[in-house]
Amino acid sequence: MRVALGSDHGGFHLKMAIKEYLDQQGITNHDFGTFNAESVDYPDYAHKVAAAVAGGEYDRGILCCGTGIGVCIAANKVPGIRAALCHDTFSARAAREHNDANILTLGERVIGPGLALDIVATWLQAGFSGGRHARRVEKISAIEKQYRGQEDQIPACCREQE
Secondary structure (H helix, E strand, O other): OEEEEEEOHHHHHHHHHHHHHHHHHOOEEEEOOOOOOOOOOHHHHHHHHHHHHHOOOOOEEEEEEOOOHHHHHHHOOOOOOOEEEOOOHHHHHHHHHHHOOOEEEEEOOOOOHHHHHHHHHHHHHOOOOOOHHHHHHHHHHHHHHHHOOOHHHOOHHHOOOO
C-alpha cells in the first residue's frame, strides 16, 4: 500500500506522528508538505494529495489540518476522491467498508495523537465491503460526472495560476 500524506500548519505535528507510525509499520508513504508549522493554505496541500490519489500514484491519502474539515472539503473537490473526516475508529472503519473512502482527514486540534493513530490503523486495515455499498459509491461517481467539464464556471480568482 502507498499512502500520500499532507497537512497545513494546523495539522503538521499530527501528520508527522502519522508519518512516523507509517514508517514503523513499513507502509510506503510520501509527504506532500507542509514541512513546518508556519502558516500556509490548506487547499494547496489537500489538492496535491487528492490529485496523487485520484491519479493512481498512491492507493490512499491522509490529510491533517486544525479540524480536518478544510482539507476534507478541498480534497473532495477532486473527482474520484472520497475523503472522510473521522474522529473515532467506528467511523474510520465505516468510511472504508461502506464508502470506500480513499482519503482520511483528521484534526490535530480535535483529537490527540494516540486516538489519531488508532483511527489511522483501523482505516488502513479496513476494506471496502462492496455489495449494496458499491451501488451507492457508483451513484457518487455519477454525480461527479454530471459536474465535470464545468471548469469555465470557476471564477478567475480561484483558478490555478500558471
